[in-house]
Amino acid sequence: MLEMFQTVWAIVPMSLQTLIVILLKIVAIVAPLMLCVAYLTFAERKIIGHMQVRMGPTRVGPRGWLQPIADALKLLMKEIVIPSGSSKGLFLIAPMLSLAPALAAWAAIPFQDGLVLADINAGLLYILALTSVGVYGVIIAGWASNSKYAFLGAMRSAAQIVSYEIAMGFALVGVLIAAGSLNLGDIVRAQEGSLVHWFWLPLFPLFIIYFIAGLAETNRAPFDVAEGESEIVAGFHVEYSGMAFAIFFLAEYANMILIAALAAIMFLGGWLSPFQGIPVLEGAFEWVPPIVWFLAKTSLFLFCFLWFRATFPRYRYDQIMRLGWKVFIPITIAWLMLVGLAVVLELPWWFD
């Protein structure tokens, strides 16, 4: 069996071989990611449910475990209604445009040392570029729907995402200065040492701002004005139904996981063990594969996403803009100066 496979593989031309390997790698990333998205929605309903003294889904499958599968099936069966006044082509392109970058960005994410699809040098830049493309999906969806609610949602989200992109970009520049590299693997390796060597400590304000900007970027509460349930019903995807709606949903949750993973990589040392440098514990936890730490850190941020949603009221649109421009951008710029100074002076622990 194995021999037969090897002979067949040898016949395949070299270029096709690489292509197949890359495709398999992509499947190996996207398939678990989609499963994660499905179960993130389940986790959200369960966790928020328990925060709100209720149970969350319990009926489909044992303890409700099949709920996300049932939801997906239901949405697949539904008709995709295309409003007669809409611009049909754009209307259908928009969901794809928001999901594609959310998935593509995962190419540059290192799950552990060396375990990355594309180990590109400008990884950070690539991710920043792709997450910005996602906003076009939202804007086009709002525009193509030809509905006032959707249009308001699109306008809000365009303004919001563009302005938080700046704060987010500056926060990333801080990481870039501190690590001296745009490669995500190198950024993690620059944090090697111990828990206090991770960038969350020297870049604390940037860390907080990055996470909050990430909330805004993914349109999550308390920054969910683009779909503000009680104001503009569902915002930009008010006219979408069935799978087209589900794709927006997938994109939102894939983006959430992406932001959480990036926060873990850039500020909490990615796959590095939190017990590094601690005499006894380091040895005791040697057996844990590094990817587990990475996933645990990502889950921590994802939990915060859900926690905030259960706790906070929603900002008003103009207040979000004020927060972004008048608070976050000045703070990030000021902290960039400090970090720059620290790098020049080669301040120990982090920058020596």
Place this chain on the structure above:
Amino acid sequence: MPEIRNYTMNFGPQHPAAHGVLRLVLEMDGEVIQRADPHIGLLHRATEKLAESKPYNQSIGYMDRLDYVSMMCSEHAYVMAIEKLAGLEVPIRGQYIRVMFDEITRILNHLMWIGTHALDIGAMTVFLYAFREREDLMDCYEAVSGARMHATYYRPGGVYRDLPDAMPKYEASKWRNDTTVNRLNEARQGSMLDFIEDFTTRFPACVDEYETLLTDNRIWKQRTVGIAVVTPERAVQLGFTGPMLRGSGVEWDLRRKQPYECYSDLDFDIPIGVEGDCYDRYLVRIEEMRQSNRIVRQCIDWLRVNPGPVKIDDGKYVPPSRENMKGDMEALIHHFKLFTEGYCLPEGEVYVGIEAPKGEFGIHIVSDGANKPYRLKIRAPGFTHLAAMDEMTRGHMLADVVAVIGTQDIVFGEVDR
């Protein structure tokens, strides 16, 4: 150069924040509201007209369905109007029970309000916390009248029956095992008064919980402070009542200014606002919940030591007991007359207003001496508040409209009647 125009947007009637069937036609400049035009009537059920064709007692149930989150208060105004016209004097125990349930209803209403108001502004957890407490109060409604919402508990001349000696208990099921059931039944072992007393001891901590989530929350304050400011003068001119008026700093509460039932014997404070914005109205209502809790507490203490009749002993207005009816000819005749013809009220007009949770709820009855009203007019507080929607939202943003709807505590059952 192209002409720049404002655009209109239909807000509701199918809208998550429309509190039922509010339809607002908004004229907007970007996100800023230039004019808000509330359209009503989508829940019109002709309650006033229906009441004209029924004996007086048969319309009590309609009053529950007016403001369906403060049911017993609407009943109260209606039966008080009948009592005033007929000259009936309610026994003191009946008065205390009514006041206790009025205040329970006020807490019910304000819990619903804080839940939906917070949900409109985006804080969804408060909603479910509030409903947890509402459940207990609904159980009180059920224990006393058999219905969880539309109680029809108040009757001309008193209340339907005395408070029950036992609370209904949960039973174990597929979803609730014995430990859960025992925990749920812990407070339900004694009489209904014990259960309510237990609730009143728990409740202040629950209000603290809502306040922790909202009162000092920066986002909550940004969303409510300075939104929809109404000056005291303007509030009076607009015909505001209840927390809407008190939020603007006018100390006006019918429980104090025109005491009815036994309110004059009870000790409670009337909170008022300073700025007249959404945040002040929020604080006023929060404090009202605490004060209502205090009143309920006092009523419980009084009711424990003062047994007695809960309705008048007058066969012309109050049906006889089942036992009497079976053995006594006169009682049987009373029963028959009361449930077929009803009773006739003397010719005349009467207006009674009570302090319902949302403001002054008034009933105006014109009687021509028949067994049904010649004309019944309902004064719903929400109606006048809704009329001020345009003034309150003008110049604010779209997101503030939902804050204003929340702060007005609109319920369409009473606005549309």
